[in-house]
Structure formats: structure tokens, C-alpha cells
Amino acid sequence: MRVDRDRRDWRIGSAADVGWIAGHTTAGVSITTAIPPIFDAYATTYQADDVTAAAYERALVEVLLTHTPDQPWWLAYLDTGAHDVVLPHAPRVFLYWNWPYVLVEAGPEAALTWRAGGHMRHAHGALPDLFFPADRSWLVSALWDDTWTCVGGPEQLIDSLERDPVANARRVRPDEDALPPGLTRE
Template identity: 85%
Template sequence: MQISKDGRDWRIGTAADVGWIAGHTTPGVSITTAIPPVFDVYATTYQTDDVTAAAYEQALIEDLTTHTPDQPWWLAYLDTGAHDVVFPHAPRVFLYWNWPYVLVEAGPEQALTWRTSGHIRHPHGALPDLFFPADRSWLVSGLWDDTWTCVGGPAPLIRTLQRNPVANARQVQPDEDALPPGLTRE
């Protein structure tokens, strides 16, 4: 299925496009609650109070883009009923605890610009709630009730995120509690 936006057609994803995620995460507090245990390295990242949402999100997307060959990205917007899903009439795919997402094949530019009314982690943010490149070399996921974002991917990507003070990332082990120091669970 395709839906038009910005003068072009965009492919809407199906359950098959996220089948590698669905049913492959583990309930609990570890990073594998949000990210399947298929990556070399894992990290959490969140926007600090002294950084704007736009600066944080731009830094994250720039680091991801640097480590990704030119290809489409899958952008997924969680339908909470309170946050912009960009394509409100598109079919949903279901992940985690049967949460409905709108999944669209697009790219990093759309990841930074499509959402206009904020997301779960920040009311002024634009990022999708879950996104990954077509080659599945990394995955970024922010769960409904978390104020941080989880990332799984290759070691060079995670090291780049860790070195970027605006991205504010820290590496975590797959069985480690994903809660970043200084944050609390809702």
C-alpha cells in the first residue's frame, strides 16, 4: 500500500517488514525489551535538559546517517491516541505488547520533519518512535512509557553516539537494566 505526502507516494509497511522485531524482544527492564538481541552493541540515549529537542534529534540522525549506506529507512509512529502518527488512516503493524504503529518507508529527512506535534519522550520532538534502515544494521526504539531511547547496532555506530555529547549515549549490555543513570521510570 502507498500513501501520498509531500507530493510523492510512500510505502506503508506490513507485519512482514517488522517480523524480525515482533516476538523477538524480552519483557523486563533490559535493553532487549525494546531491541531484539541480534546486534553487536547496545546503548541508551536521551535528551538532556540543556539541549533542545531539535539539536538532540539532529545529532542522533546525523550519527546514524554517517554509519548507514544510502538506503530507505523504516519509520514507525506509535498510535497512543495522543501523538502524531503522520498517516492517521494508514494500517497499523503491532509490536511489543500489541501496540499499534504506522510503519512508513522513507528516510532520515522525513524522520526529522514529518511529525509535528511531538512524541512520547519530548513534546517538541519529531522523531519516530521506532526506526531502522532497510538493511536492519541498527534499530532505534523508544518504548511508550520510557523517557529514553534504546539503540542496537554495530560497535562503530555506538562509539560515535557515545562520543557525541549531544546524543548523550551510554553503552549497555543486553541483560543490563536500560534505565540511564539519573532518570526514573514512569
Template identity: 85%
Template sequence: MQVNKDGRDWRVGTAADVSWIAGHTSAGLSISTAIPPVFDAYATTYQTDDVTAAAYEQALIAHLIAHTPDQPWWLAYLDTGAHDVVFPDAPRVLLYWNWPYVLVEAGPEQALTWRTGGHIRHPHGALPDLFFPADRSRLVSALWDDTWTCVGGPTLLIHTLERDPVANARQVRPGEDALPPGLTRE
């Protein structure tokens, strides 16, 4: 199936496109609740109060682009009933605890521009709730009830995110609590 936006057709993803995630995460407080334990390194990142949503999201996407060969990205929008899923009539794929996501193959530009109604982490944010390149070399995921974002990928990407104060990332080990310092769970 395809959906149309910006004058072109975009492929809608299926359960097969996220099968490497579905069933490969574990309940709990660690990074592997959001990210399957298949990457070299992991981090959590969130927007601080002194940084705008646009600056934070642009910094995060810029680093991901720099560390990802040119290819399509899968963008997934969690259907909470309260946040923009971009394509409200598109079929859903189920991830984590059978949460419904709209999954569309697009790219980094669309990751920064398609969503206009905000998301769980920021009312003015545009980022999808989950996204990864076609080669699955990294995964970015924010769970329904978290105000931070989890990242899994190459060690160099994680270290680059850590060095950028706007990206505000902290490396975590697979069994470590993913909660960033200074934040609390709802």
C-alpha cells in the same frame, strides 16, 4: 498500500517488514525489551535539559546517517491516541505488547520533519518512535512509557554516540537495565 505526503507516494509497511522485531524482544528492564538481541552493541540515549529537541534529534540522525549506507529507512509511529502518527488513516502493524504502529518506508529527512505534534519523549520532538534502515543494520526504538531511546547496531556506531555529548548515549549490555543514570521510571 501507499500514502501520499510531500507530493509523493510512500510505501506503508506490513507485519512482514517488522517480523524480525516482533516476538524477538523480551519483557523486562533490559535493552532487549525494545531491541532484539541481534546486534553487536547497544545503548540508551536521551535529550538532556540543556539541549533542544531539534539539536538532540539532528545529532542522533546525523550519526545514524554516517554509519548507514544510503538506503530507505522504515519509520514507525506509535499510536498512543495522544501523539502524531503522521498518517492517521494508514493501517497499523503490531509490535511489543500488540501496540499499534504506523510503519512507512522513507528516509532520514522524513524522520526529522514529518512528525509535528511531538512524541512521548519531548513535546517538540519529531523523531519516529521506532526506525531502522532497510538492511536492518541498526534499530532505534523508544517504548511507550520510556523517556529515553534504545539503540542497537554496530559497535562503532554505539561508540560514536557515546562520544557525542549532545547524543548523550550510554552503552549497555544485553542483560543490563536500560534505564539511563539520573532518569526514573514512570
């Protein structure tokens, strides 16, 4: 299926496009609640108080771009009823605890600009709630009630995120509590 936005048709994803995620995460407090345990390395990241949402999100996407060959990205927007899903009439796919997402094949620029109304992590943010490249080499996911974002991918990607002060990432083991120091669960 395809949906029009900005005078262009965009491919809408199906359950098959997220089948590698659905049913492959584990309930709990570890990073594998959001990211399947299939990657070489994992990290959590969140916007620091002294950094704007735009700067934080741009830093995160820039690091991802440096570790990703040119290809489409899948962007998924969680339908909470309170946040912009970008394509409100598109069909939904269901992940985690049967949460509905709009899944669209686009790219990094769309990830940074399409959402206008903010999201759960900060009121001025644009990033999708879940996104990954077509080759599935990494996954970024923020669960409904978390104020941080989880990342799984190659060692080099996680190393680069840790080195970028604006990305504000910290490495976590798959069995470790994903809650970043200084944050609390809602």
C-alpha cells in the same frame, strides 16, 4: 500499499517488514525489551536538559547517517491516541505488547521533520518512535512509557554515539537495566 503525503506516494509497511522485531524482544527492564538481542552493541540515549529537541534529534540522526549506506529507512509512529502518527489513515502493524504503529518507508529527513505534534519523550520532538534502515543494520526504539531511546547496532555506531555529547548515549549490555542514570521509570 502506498499512501500520499506531500504529493508523493510512500510505501506503508506490513507485519513482514517488522517480523524480525516482533516476538524477538523480551519483557523486562533490559534493552532487549525494546531491541532484539541480535546486535553487536547497545546503548540508551536521551535529550539532556540543556539541549533542544531539534539539536538532540539532529545529532542522533547524523551519527546514524555516518554509519549507514544510502538507503531507505523504515519509520514507525506509535498510535497512542495522543501523539501524531504522521499518516493517520494508514494501516497499523503491531509490535511489543500488541501496540499499533504506522510504518512507512521514507528516510532520515522525514524522520526529522514529519511529526509535528511531539512525542512521548518530549513535547517538541519529531523523531519516530521506532526506526531502522532497510538493511536492518541498526534499530532505534523508544517504548511507550520510557523517556529515553534504545539503540542496537554495530560497535562503531555505538562508539560514535557515546562520543557525541549531544547524542548523550551510554553503552549497555543486553542483560543490563536500560534505565539511564538520573532518569526514573514512569
